[in-house]
Amino acid sequence: METVINTTTKSDVQQKSSLYRAVWRWHFYAGIIVAPFLIILAVTGSIYLFKPQIEQVIYQDLFEVTPQGEKIPASQQIEEVKRLYPDAVISKYRPGENATRSSEVGLTVNDQSVTVFVDPYTGKSIGELNSEDRIMDKIEEFHGELMMGTIGDRIVELAACWTIVLMVTGLYLWLPRKKPNMSGVLYMRWNKGRSILARDLHVVPAFWITAGMLFLVMTGLPWSGFWGTQFQTIATNSGAGYPPSVWVGNAPVSTVTKDIAEVPWAAETLDVPVSEVQGFIPVSIDDVVQIANREGVHPSYTVFLPKEPTGVYTLSAFPPKAEDEITMHIDQYSGAVLTDYRFEHYGFIGQVVALGITLHKGTQFGLINQLASLLICLGIILVAVSGFYLWLKRKPSKSMGAPKSTSIKNMKLFLVVLIGLGILFPLVGLSLIVIFLMDVLLIKRIPFLKRFLHA
Amino acid sequence: MRSNKGDGTMKKVFLITIFGLLLGGCSLKEDAAELYLQEQPLHAEVILPETITSEEPVPIKVILTQDGKKVDEVDSVEFEMWKHADVIHATAEQPSVLEEGTYGINKTFDRDGLYYIKIHASKGDAIIMPQVQIVVGELSKSELEYLQKDLPEKEEGHDHHH
Numbered sequence: 001m002e003t004v005i006n007t008t009t010k011s012d013v014q015q016k017s018s019l020y021r022a023v024w025r026w027h028f029y030a031g032i033i034v035a036p037f038l039i040i041l042a043v044t045g046s047i048y049l050f051k052p053q054i055e056q057v058i059y060q061d062l063f064e065v066t067p068q069g070e071k072i073p074a075s076q077q078i079e080e081v082k083r084l085y086p087d088a089v090i091s092k093y094r095p096g097e098n099a100t101r102s103s104e105v106g107l108t109v110n111d112q113s114v115t116v117f118v119d120p121y122t123g124k125s126i127g128e129l130n131s132e133d134r135i136m137d138k139i140e141e142f143h144g145e146l147m148m149g150t151i152g153d154r155i156v157e158l159a160a161c162w163t164i165v166l167m168v169t170g171l172y173l174w175l176p177r178k179k180p181n182m183s184g185v186l187y188m189r190w191n192k193g194r195s196i197l198a199r200d201l202h203v204v205p206a207f208w209i210t211a212g213m214l215f216l217v218m219t220g221l222p223w224s225g226f227w228g229t230q231f232q233t234i235a236t237n238s239g240a241g242y243p244p245s246v247w248v249g250n251a252p253v254s255t256v257t258k259d260i261a262e263v264p265w266a267a268e269t270l271d272v273p274v275s276e277v278q279g280f281i282p283v284s285i286d287d288v289v290q291i292a293n294r295e296g297v298h299p300s301y302t303v304f305l306p307k308e309p310t311g312v313y314t315l316s317a318f319p320p321k322a323e324d325e326i327t328m329h330i331d332q333y334s335g336a337v338l339t340d341y342r343f344e345h346y347g348f349i350g351q352v353v354a355l356g357i358t359l360h361k362g363t364q365f366g367l368i369n370q371l372a373s374l375l376i377c378l379g380i381i382l383v384a385v386s387g388f389y390l391w392l393k394r395k396p397s398k399s400m401g402a403p404k405s406t407s408i409k410n411m412k413l414f415l416v417v418l419i420g421l422g423i424l425f426p427l428v429g430l431s432l433i434v435i436f437l438m439d440v441l442l443i444k445r446i447p448f449l450k451r452f453l454h455a
Numbered sequence: 456m457r458s459n460k461g462d463g464t465m466k467k468v469f470l471i472t473i474f475g476l477l478l479g480g481c482s483l484k485e486d487a488a489e490l491y492l493q494e495q496p497l498h499a500e501v502i503l504p505e506t507i508t509s510e511e512p513v514p515i516k517v518i519l520t521q522d523g524k525k526v527d528e529v530d531s532v533e534f535e536m537w538k539h540a541d542v543i544h545a546t547a548e549q550p551s552v553l554e555e556g557t558y559g560i561n562k563t564f565d566r567d568g569l570y571y572i573k574i575h576a577s578k579g580d581a582i583i584m585p586q587v588q589i590v591v592g593e594l595s596k597s598e599l600e601y602l603q604k605d606l607p608e609k610e611e612g613h614d615h616h617h
Contacts, residue, residue, distance in 0.1 A: 233483050239490030249483045255498055261588045263602060274590045275505055277602065281571075281588050294582070334585040336496035345492040 020173070021403040022411040025454075026418075027169035028402050030162050032391065035384040037159035042380040044143040045216075049362040049370050049377070051136045052320075058135070062117040062127045067099040071120040074103070074285045074303075080123050081105040081116045088114070090305060093285060095120070095292075097300040097319075102126060106302075144223075153225040154427065160217045160224070161425040167210055168417060174207055198393060202386040209379035216376060219356030227425060232353075240347035242354070245314075245339070246327045252338045253310040254331045260309060280333040282306070287335050288313050295337065298324045306332045320363035322354040402454045497521050497529075497581045499574055507591045509564045516559035517550070517574050521581065525556025532558050532576045539569035539598050567592030569602070 047054075056063065074093055082090065085107060092106035102117040113131040118124065131137060138147070145152030176185050183189050186207070188200045222228045232248045235241025245251045261279035288303055292315055301317035313330040322343055329338040346354060358364035362373045395401040422429030443449045502516040515534065519526045537545035550558040564570065573586040594602075 236487050237484045239487075243491035244483060244487045249487060252488070255496070259501070259587075278503060278589045279587060280501070281586050283584060283586060287584060291582075331496065331583075334496070334499055334583040336498070336581065336583045337494055338496055339488070339492075339494055341492065347491070 018406040019411055019414065022406045023169045023172050023414055025403040025405055026414075027166060027173060028391070030166050030169070031387050032400075034159050034162045034166060035388050037156065038163060038380055038384045040146070041143060041156065041159070042377040042384070044139050046374055046377040048136065048139050048143055049373050051139075051361075052363070055136055059129070062129060063102055064100055065102045065119045065121060065126070068121045071095075072123040074289050077103055077118045077120060077123055078105055078285060081107065081118065081125065084116070084125055085109050085114075091307075092302050092304045094302040095289060095299070097298075104302075145225075150225060157221070157224040157226055157228075158427045158431060160221055161227070161421070161428045162431070163213065163217050164425070165418070165421060165428065167214060168421070170206055171210065174203055195393070198386065198390055202383060202390055205379050205386075206383040209376050209383065212372075212376035213380055215356075216360060216373070219353075219360040222353045223357065226427060235347065235349045235353070238347070238349075240349040242346055242350040243327075243339070243341040245329070246341055246346075246350075251312050251314055251329045254306070254312050254333055255336070255338075260333065282332045283313075283330075283335040288315070288330060291330060291335060291337065292328075295328065295340065297326055297328060300324075301326065312338060320358065320366070322351070322358045322364060325354060399452050399454055405455045495522055495581055497526065497576055497578060497583045499576065499583060499585045501572075501574070501585070501587050503587075503589060507564070507589060509567050509592050512561040512563050513591075514559060514561055515572065516553065516557055517576070518557050519576055519578075520556060521578065526578055527552075527555045528578070529558075530577045530579065532574070534560055534562075535573040535575060536562065537571055538566070539571070539601065564591045567594075569594055569598040 074095060078090060078093060082088070088107040088109040090105060090107045091113075092104075094104040094106070096103045103120045105116045105118060107114055107116065114128050115131070116128045117126050119126050141147050144156060146155060148155070174185070184196070184200050184203065186204065188204050189196050222231055229248060232241060236244055236248055242248070259279045261281050262276040285303065285305070292301060292303075297315055298317040298319050300319045301315050304314040304316065306312055311332060313332055315326065315328040315330065317324065317326050319325070325343050327339070327341045330336065331338055343351060343354060355364065359369060360373075362370040391401065418432060419429075422432045439455065443453055443455045449455070498520045500518040500520070502514075502518065504513060507513050517532070517534075519529060519532070532550060533547050534550055535545055535547045548560050548562075550560045553559045568591055570589050570591055571586060572589065573584055575582075575584050577583070
């Protein structure tokens with residue numbers, strides 16, 4: 001009788017502990033691979049959070065102007081920039097959101113994208129900035145794509161998705177198994193020796209920041225290149241997302257496409273019939289500015305000039321608060337407002353994503369938002385570093401020191417969770433397939449790898 | 456053995472799902488815009504004679520449509536006209552209703568040259584200001600040069616309204 005009870009208890013414990021080890025093993029490997037990226041994301045994110053303040057300081061000379069009298073029409077400011085850069089193609093104009101803000105003319109010259117800052121009261125250029133030299137843009141590029149373009153974007157996305165796996169497995173490992181005792185679970189044990197402190201430095205802060213970290217991952221994913229684009233497309237198609245052209249999709253086209261005035265090219269003679277020269281010509285940028293004022297567009301807007309005969313003027317503002325966002329398209333020949341998409345016109349998912357983005361960037365609630373996000377970033381760095389330290393401290397010299405792998409039979413539930421995440425985040429699924437293939441084709445067949453990885 | 460088979464099926468389903476998502480992807484529906492707020496912009500078609508000469512009345516007409524239908528009750532419609540490089544002497548005229556949705560004037564130009572007509576029209580929130588360029592008689596040398604400078608915008612720095 002006694003033996004029977006003993007065996008059941010023993011096998012029960014064994015099964016539980018083998019599931020525990022399996023989860024731990026996944027947490028272990030995922031952590032080692034993802035930790036460096038999490039640290040990069042948290043560090044660059046912490047800096048980028050303060051972009052408004054940082055740029056205000058380093059570009060003060062370019063941003064600030066002294067108001068004097070009336071502002072000069074946009075067309076004249078652009079004319080002046082054209083005179084300074086005769087070979088440039090002007091792509092955008094930003095009037096400046098208040099009386100002391102310079103206006104900006106964006107242009108492309110010799111394949112470089114340059115912003116010229118203009119004093120709207122004198123109409124003179126006060127300086128230029130090459131996009132390549134904008135330090136905050138570099139930080140953003142690092143944060144979003146590790147400065148590696150599409151490949152970097154996918155790596156960041158993968159790291160973000162695997163962070164969710166880390167959080168799920170981490171929470172399982174964190175769950176107290178003995179009687180409820182909150183030390184080492186909800187608060188730190190400072191006086192129980194160094195190993196306990198190292199463990200608590202990983203586990204306790206990790207629990208506290210999990211919600212914040214999940215929030216940053218989930219609000220960051222919608223602007224990722226792969227998952228984000230798919231997600232946005234599905235949302236927009238369903239009517240619940242951003243209206244088309246705000247994130248995915250094209251702008252409408254100008255409705256007048258016939259009867260446009262043609263430009264005669266040959267010098268000194270009219271080489272095309274008069275009827276070709278007669279016709280619609282684009283409305284001026286001054287009319288566009290007037291339309292923006294009439295329609296109450298948020299003053300931080302930028303006008304993107306039409307690039308082709310069927311193109312439109314696009315007015316776009318993404319100010320600190322999501323509620324102030326606007327994307328407006330104006331027919332370049334008639335000045336008609338073709339679409340006027342504001343926050344209240346987004347579908348429910350679109351509104352949630354938009355709010356998520358401004359919260360993620362720390363602009364929605366200003367300084368408090370920035371500080372809260374900074375705290376999460378610092379927490380992420382602490383958790384990643386302490387996790388890494390935990391590994392180094394325990395690592396045997398001849399192997400990775402991972403928990404022993406267990407048969408797939410012991411981790412059915414965990415497998416279901418993993419596959420679920422793999423379907424929700426196809427990049428995770430793809431990487432799971434790669435891991436599975438590597439396991440079957442390499443690790444299981446090469447004794448050294450098997451020993452080293454404790455497979 | 457049985458459990459292996461089960462895992463295999465699960466993996467297959469998993470693989471197919473993933474590849475389906477990856478290969479299929481999704482593209483934006485062309486009519487997605489209809490699910491969101493839509494504007495009803497006014498649309499203008501300007502009707503001019505093939506050739507225009509000075510010192511004789513020229514019929515200038517505009518057909519205003521909204522959502523493909525002719526607009527017979529606009530809130531306002533006005534023709535603003537000026538000669539190239541002489542926007543200071545711009546004039547504004549109220550056209551008369553010729554037929555449903557069609558508004559026009561008979562304009563006599565004193566001199567040859569390059570002219571502009573800007574049609575201000577509004578109905579409710581839909582406001583437009585299309586601008587056409589017309590050639591009366593012969594163009595002067597400076598006007599021709601101006602056209603060839605690839606500067607389709609209205610001359611800068613003047614107040615448009617008088």
